[in-house]
Amino acid sequence: IKDRRLLSGSLQLTRLQTDADSGEAVRWESSRFPPFALVERTVELDLDWRVRTTVTRVAPSQGAMTLDVPLVAGEQIVSGDFTVTDGHVLVSMNPQQRSVSWTSNLPRTSPLVLTAEQGASWKETWRFAVGNIWNADFDGVPESDTGDDVSDVRVAEFNPRGGEQVTMIATRPQASAGSTLAFDSVRLNVSHGNRSSDVSLVLAYRSTQGAQHVIRLPQNAEVTAVLIDDRTQTLRAENGELTVPILPGTHIIQVDWRAVGAMTLHTATPEIDIGAPASNIEMLLTRPRDRWLLATSGPDLGPAVLYWSELVALVLFAVILGRVGLAPLKTGHWLLLGLGFSTFSWPALGVIIAWLLACGARERWQPEVNWWRFNLIQVGLGGLTLIAFLSIVAALPEGLMGTPDMHVTGRNSGGNVLGWFADRSDSVLPQAAVITLPLWIYKTMILAWALWLSFALLRWLPWVWQCFSSQGFWRSRKGDALRTEK
Structure with a gap:
């Protein structure tokens, strides 16, 4: 009972027993085991630090239980309704309850020290799930063998005794010099008409950080649509420069535009500067049916006029x-x-x-x-x-x-469609060209x-x-x- 209310939703009464010989001594009836529990803390090191704590009943198997469990330094509980006093959380279980869990936030402070209380009514198990953006070193209690050798996240487990502690020192890996943006595939589709051409540029990229990125298009390009992950964006090109937002992770950008001008004797795909190295570049050119194809040029893996x-x-x-x-x-x-x-x-x-x-x-x-x-x-x-x-x-x-x-004949070539493929390029995409005459x-x-x-x-x-x-x-x-x- 705390502040005149039941913490676990139930009240258990213990019968007093008098010593028959003396008639004076009064003691508690020894009808059950003293409370004992297992406290498991899992510290997750990622962009944010969290700790997930689970208190599991060991003894007694039945009856209400109340424990005063200490928190990790700086821990702030963000789930459940718990009473926290002087760095301790009051854990209460009703007779049918087997465990209690909560999630907390931790400040990103290093070193982080965990200490097992001496003579506590529980046994502690500590686990550290270290994400790939952190390096962690441990000192104190020897690390236990979890038996899990294959995992994307390193998990270090410790089983301390009363009075023992573990000190964790976390550091961020140093960034390697290099580009933060890479285009994994590029698809350029140019469809020529009688007076204009419709162009579609699809970029699949990976980025380690967010930024604004500039794609340089031809001066006569009239942007008709910009999509990022199939979601329409209200972006416009200024002086042939289109600024698009780059999001961390893997995403797809699609840019559609129209260029005025009919096919001539020598017609090439537009010159495009995507602003970063690219690989797996595929280009498709569709010519109108009123043009007579004579020859092609471009990347080696392309159409051939036999x-x-x-x-x-x-x-x-x-x-x-x-x-x-x-x-x-x-x-x-x-x-x-x-x-x-x-x-x-x-x-x-x-x-x-x-x-x-x-x-x-x-x-x-x-x-x-x-x-x-x-x-x-x-x-x-x-x-x-x-x-x-x-x-x-x-x-x-x-x-x-x-x-x-x-x-x-050639890659993805047939009829009025001609296809080229290049394995990689610098910032400027390779160009393909055709020589045609009016039919x-x-x-x-x-x-x-x-x-x-x-x-x-x-x-x-x-x-x-x-x-x-x-x-x-x-x-x-x-x-x-x-x-x-x-």
């Missing part, structure tokens, strides 16, 4: 065919024929070359064969002629109405080529008919027998 290497092979092949002389086509004719089909249908080009070479071989073929072999060759040549014309009819609309296939130039060239092909076919068809009719169109078995008798 058409030009194929064109070199085509030129060599045209020179060889011009020298063979199986068909009335010169080297320039073979080259023109290949240039047109190479941008939209290599299979059709292969069929037409095979057809012309077969006709030339048929014209020069003179050996006598029996009737059925001759007729089989005629059927094959006629079928190849039909396939060649069908290939031309099917491929020409694709060339006139479609877009040229420049055989672009109407290609349409004009392929239309002129189609007209040339139509007139060329008119010149080649009489020669094809001559090749086909050489030594007759068809042979019968009877006619073949007469020729054999002669």
Whole structure:
């Protein structure tokens, strides 16, 4: 009972016992064990220092219990309703209660001394959970083995006896020289339109401290949105400089802007200075469908236009065919024929070359064969002629109405999207560039080529008919027998 109120919510009465022999001595009835408890203190060293204390009943197993437990120097209880007097907390348990706990704040003072009371009605256990921003040294009671070797937080445990103490000296590790900000990944997406381009920059970063950070954008950038961890921020760029807040930890910044200007012959990704080293840089460029891609440049891991290497092979092949002389086509004719089909249908080009070479071989073929072999060759040549014309009819609309296939291959590249990747960069991001022409130039060239092909076919068809009719169109078995008798 304190201040006329029950501390534990119950009142226990103990019967007095008189000594029968003397009739005078009065003593307490020895019907239970004296109070004894286990006091466990866990001191947590992090940005703030805290201590969590748990008082667990040991004896008696039943009945109310009241203990006057000392606090750690400077400890201030922030949980529960406890009575604190002269640095001691009054701990009360009702008969059914097994333990009492509370949380306290500690001032960040070093050294910190913990002392176990002599002759107290409890046994103390001390644990120090040392965060990675502190170094802690201990003096006094030897440290106990907790058996936990793998942990992100060092836990030191002590089991003192009465009168023993532990002195803890905590120090902050010295900061190493280096950057406090690192960009783990950068993604730049540039989508070109007819008169402007939309750009999206996504930065994933790690920072050890908060600050204001400047990202330098192109002068013509009109910022449309800024998001930090998917939350919209009301920020604007001034003179191409965008100031964003950097928060400690891992976060993502997304900046979207629009730049006025259409694609030209040489178009590059915008020059961006993110103000710190970066790694895992990915760049995507989307070109409009009315541009003809000719070449690319940028980081090594990017798209490659394979058409030009194929064109070199085509030129060599045209020179060889011009020298063979199986068909009335010169080297320039073979080259023109290949240039047109190479941008939209290599299979059709292969069929037409095979057809012309077969006709030339048929014209020069003179050996006598029996009737059925001759007729089989005629059927094959006629079928190849039909396939060649069908290939031309099917491929020409694709060339006139479609877009040229420049055989672009590479990382995340296909269609109108081109992708580059760089493993690291300094403050300024690497740039990628493309060389393009308006698509109407290609349409004009392929239309002129189609007209040339139509007139060329008119010149080649009489020669094809001559090749086909050489030594007759068809042979019968009877006619073949007469020729054999002669």
